[in-house]
Amino acid sequence: MQIYGDLGSGNCLKVKYIADATGTPYVWHEVLARSGGTASPEFLALNPAGQMPVVVLDDGRPLAQSNAILRYLAQGTRFIPADRYDAAKVDEWLFWEQYSHEPTVAVARARVVYDKQRPEDLDPALVARANKALDRLEQALTGQNFLVGTSLTIADIALLAYTRQAPQGGFDLSGRPALLRWIAVCEHELGLPAFTAEH
Amino acid sequence: MQIYGDLGSGNCLKVKYIADATGTPYVWHEVLARSGGTASPEFLALNPAGQMPVVVLDDGRPLAQSNAILRYLAQGTRFIPADRYDAAKVDEWLFWEQYSHEPTVAVARARVVYDKQRPEDLDPALVARANKALDRLEQALTGQNFLVGTSLTIADIALLAYTRQAPQGGFDLSGRPALLRWIAVCEHELGLPAFTAEH
Numbered sequence: 098m099q100i101y102g103d104l105g106s107g108n109c110l111k112v113k114y115i116a117d118a119t120g121t122p123y124v125w126h127e128v129l130a131r132s133g134g135t136a137s138p139e140f141l142a143l144n145p146a147g148q149m150p151v152v153v154l155d156d157g158r159p160l161a162q163s164n165a166i167l168r169y170l171a172q173g174t175r176f177i178p179a180d181r182y183d184a185a186k187v188d189e190w191l192f193w194e195q196y197s198h199e200p201t202v203a204v205a206r207a208r209v210v211y212d213k214q215r216p217e218d219l220d221p222a223l224v225a226r227a228n229k230a231l232d233r234l235e236q237a238l239t240g241q242n243f244l245v246g247t248s249l250t251i252a253d254i255a256l257l258a259y260t261r262q263a264p265q266g267g268f269d270l271s272g273r274p275a276l277l278r279w280i281a282v283c284e285h286e287l288g289l290p291a292f293t294a295e296h
Numbered sequence: 297m298q299i300y301g302d303l304g305s306g307n308c309l310k311v312k313y314i315a316d317a318t319g320t321p322y323v324w325h326e327v328l329a330r331s332g333g334t335a336s337p338e339f340l341a342l343n344p345a346g347q348m349p350v351v352v353l354d355d356g357r358p359l360a361q362s363n364a365i366l367r368y369l370a371q372g373t374r375f376i377p378a379d380r381y382d383a384a385k386v387d388e389w390l391f392w393e394q395y396s397h398e399p400t401v402a403v404a405r406a407r408v409v410y411d412k413q414r415p416e417d418l419d420p421a422l423v424a425r426a427n428k429a430l431d432r433l434e435q436a437l438t439g440q441n442f443l444v445g446t447s448l449t450i451a452d453i454a455l456l457a458y459t460r461q462a463p464q465g466g467f468d469l470s471g472r473p474a475l476l477r478w479i480a481v482c483e484h485e486l487g488l489p490a491f492t493a494e495h
Contacts, residue, residue, distance in 0.1 A: 146396065160381075160388060164387070165388040165391050168387050169384040181371065186364075189360050189361040191391075192363050193360075195391055195395050196361075196399075
């Protein structure tokens with residue numbers, strides 16, 4: 098499998114996490130969106146939406162949208178619950194992530210990291226929506242180690258990527274103990290370096 | 297099954313479409329978000345995210361996120377392809393819809409319909425993103441009747457709801473013939489009243 102992505106992007110890191118966790122062999126192709134890498138005719142042939150990540154399967158067929166790729170690669174593994182309702186709750190988190198978490202937490206972080214805005218200069222409405230998303234995660238993770246059921250699923254993988262990077266956008270996670278514990282447990286399960294060392 | 301939604305919302309209509317198409321019995325509970333209906337303690341107990349639609353299954357368990365509900369209700373039916381790759385492409389459209397179509401086409405329409413903005417006063421950047429999403433659909437549907445494969449799937453249902461309502465936001469579909477033909481075919485398949493009569 099070929100993965101076209103940016104290792105600084107949480108959406109792309111999700112795909113790396115699941116490929117590594119499932120032992121799926123891949124070649125990583127680093128794409129620089131800010132240098133026009135997603136606007137080239139070659140890239141648009143893989144994904145007309147011009148968005149990363151994209152994978153190209155071994156038969157040459159492309160698949161885009163990070164959470165669709167997560168579902169595809171995790172199918173039949175322990176990372177998608179066998180129970181039909183639990184699997185639907187995983188889907189609920191995946192869609193919530195793309196609608197309420199990524200457009201707030203990740204966008205705020207991108208403005209600081211790439212556009213060099215200071216956190217205190219970010220749009221207050223954006224910061225409020227991001228904090229609301231982080232609070233929702235804190236609430237959901239209070240008293241449980243994972244978002245759905247009792248083991249790590251692609252719901253955790255989808256939310257982990259940008260939540261780990263949230264401090265880069267000026268978000269303070271220290272008042273969210275359940276979230277910090279969840280990050281540590283997910284890192285342990287996925288064999289990732291510790292959060293505090295990376296940020 | 298109980299459905300909590302707003303018949304003016306495309307996200308909620310998706311759930312009605314799939315429930316009707318699969319013959320799933322339901323009771324519809326109309327919720328008025330603008331009168332605080334999604335902020336009540338009872339509603340937040342069903343969906344802490346405070347978003348519609350939500351369904352309550354016959355065993356009392358809730359499920360939120362329109363596209364997660366589509367996947368749940370369509371499982372094992374002709375509305376999700378049996379082929380693994382085709383099913384993943386359906387997922388790709390579902391996530392694209394929530395990330396690139398709903399936040400642009402539906403948001404612009406909501407500002408006109410509910411906030412009484414004139415289409416010509418809408419944020420030009422929002423209108424441009426919405427038109428880009430509609431153009432992407434037109435491109436994808438040129439030469440084919442459905443988004444994935446040769447029959448109607450939940451990808452079509454997810455995109456149909458707000459695309460049908462786009463003219464209410466000031467978007468002119470007359471220059472997008474593939475999209476108009478697709479709307480007509482989907483309406484026929486789903487037994488919906490014709491687009492031109494409704495708008």
